[in-house]
Amino acid sequence: MNxxxxxxxxxxxxxxxxxxxxxxxxxxxVVVVPMLTLIFHVDIHYAIGAALVSVIATSSGAxxxxxxxxxSNIRVGMFLExxxxxxxxxxxxxxLHLHASVIAVIFGAVLxxxxxxxxxxxxxxxxxxxxxxxxTWLHMDSTYPAAGKLxxxxxxxxxxxFALMFVAGVLSGLLGIGSGAVKVLAMDRAMKLPFKxxxxxxxxxxxxxxxxxxxIYLSRGYIDPGLAxxxxxxxxxxxxxxxxxxxxxxxxxxxxLFATVIGALAIEMIYSGLAGKF
Amino acid sequence: MTGPTEQADKKIDEWMGLLLRAGVVLAATLxxxxxxxxxxxxxxxxxxxxxxxxxPPDFRTIHGIATEAKAxxxxxxxxxxxxxxxxxxxxxxxxxxxxxxxxxxxxYVCFTLVVLGLLIYSLFGQT
Numbered sequence: 001m002n003x004x005x006x007x008x009x010x011x012x013x014x015x016x017x018x019x020x021x022x023x024x025x026x027x028x029x030v031v032v033v034p035m036l037t038l039i040f041h042v043d044i045h046y047a048i049g050a051a052l053v054s055v056i057a058t059s060s061g062a063x064x065x066x067x068x069x070x071x072s073n074i075r076v077g078m079f080l081e082x083x084x085x086x087x088x089x090x091x092x093x094x095x096l097h098l099h100a101s102v103i104a105v106i107f108g109a110v111l112x113x114x115x116x117x118x119x120x121x122x123x124x125x126x127x128x129x130x131x132x133x134x135x136t137w138l139h140m141d142s143t144y145p146a147a148g149k150l151x152x153x154x155x156x157x158x159x160x161x162f163a164l165m166f167v168a169g170v171l172s173g174l175l176g177i178g179s180g181a182v183k184v185l186a187m188d189r190a191m192k193l194p195f196k197x198x199x200x201x202x203x204x205x206x207x208x209x210x211x212x213x214x215x216i217y218l219s220r221g222y223i224d225p226g227l228a229x230x231x232x233x234x235x236x237x238x239x240x241x242x243x244x245x246x247x248x249x250x251x252x253x254x255x256x257l258f259a260t261v262i263g264a265l266a267i268e269m270i271y272s273g274l275a276g277k278f
Numbered sequence: 279m280t281g282p283t284e285q286a287d288k289k290i291d292e293w294m295g296l297l298l299r300a301g302v303v304l305a306a307t308l309x310x311x312x313x314x315x316x317x318x319x320x321x322x323x324x325x326x327x328x329x330x331x332x333x334p335p336d337f338r339t340i341h342g343i344a345t346e347a348k349a350x351x352x353x354x355x356x357x358x359x360x361x362x363x364x365x366x367x368x369x370x371x372x373x374x375x376x377x378x379x380x381x382x383x384x385x386y387v388c389f390t391l392v393v394l395g396l397l398i399y400s401l402f403g404q405t
Binding site: 001045053057072081088089223226233 | 291299301305306309310312313316317320321323324325328329330332333337338339353357360361363368370371383385390392393399400
């Protein structure tokens with residue numbers, strides 16, 4: 001296979017990955033890493049390096065559109081970024097000491113959780129439980145646009161959210177993914193943020209978290225230009241297209257289909273990891 | 279939270295959106311240019327991705343990447359684009375330091391400085 005063929009195939013796969021990642025809210029990284037390792041037999045270190053770079057591109061591109069809508073809570077985001085960046089630095093440092101097979105098995109487990117979460121994510125209105133001492137001290141309570149007016153909400157469970165965000169950061173730095181599923185879990189369930197606010201704030205944070213991991217990957221030599229180029233461009237274009245389609249189409253069927261594909265990839269990752277194929 | 283802060287927040291959000299978009303567009307342009315050059319100059323694969331070797335210092339230090347990109351090396355241009363991409367969220371955080379200073383929210387100036395410090399450590403702390 002020459003460079004052009006290799007690059008075109010990787011770009012096409014990344015485009016599809018970015019498209020499906022945006023439609024389902026899982027992000028491009030979760031498709032790109034299994035694709036590169038299982039299909040193209042790329043070493044997992046190169047794969048997570050390229051995937052993490054594409055995560056930054058997607059997050060920054062989408063955040064530019066989200067922030068204007070006024071849903072994201074920048075104070076919650078910035079405070080929790082302390083936890084996610086610390087986690088990402090820890091995760092990126094762990095990559096050095098863990099065997100590729102172990103990383104593959106962890107990746108598979110996280111994939112299964114993400115696929116499950118993408119199917120069972122209820123959009124129920126989170127009950128507002130009133131003000132909380134820590135959140136008030138941190139000026140976290142805010143408003144968001146709902147039905148033409150500004151709806152105010154109270155933030156709770158800051159310590160639990162902070163701890164979960166650290167875990168999300170570790171997974172991001174270790175696996176080269178945005179770990180949006182864990183971020184939404186932290187803000188939705190632990191901190192009781194309204195659904196729209198938690199998803200947009202999560203997207204807002206993914207870029208900063210990924211940048212912390214990517215800085216380490218770059219200086220350790222995990223980011224190869226020849227591989228990262230088609231992955232980054234493919235995922236970026238694919239996710240922009242996916243976001244467009246999402247705005248006009250019901251993605252329920254695609255979501256189920258994609259979750260099935262992700263589940264199969266997850267099992268393959270775990271099997272290959274346990275069989276020592278990495 | 280009172281009205282004026284909300285308004286300032288919204289303005290900050292808009293500026294951040296612009297900053298992020300500009301970073302991504304610049305990065306993608308550089309990666310695309312470098313990528314086209316790369317395919318023209320290296321028709322045969324340079325690297326066997328099955329075995330991890332790690333990049334040479336030319337492509338993993340800021341100094342090395344800058345030197346390569348100035349020489350118009352294809353891979354140097356791609357790496358420069360990726361470096362700018364990584365720097366975009368860092369610039370957003372740096373911008374937030376000023377934004378929270380403007381709002382005189384010292385607590386958040388501190389939090390943001392911590393995040394900025396961690397990000398700078400990840401980029402420069404290894405070499």
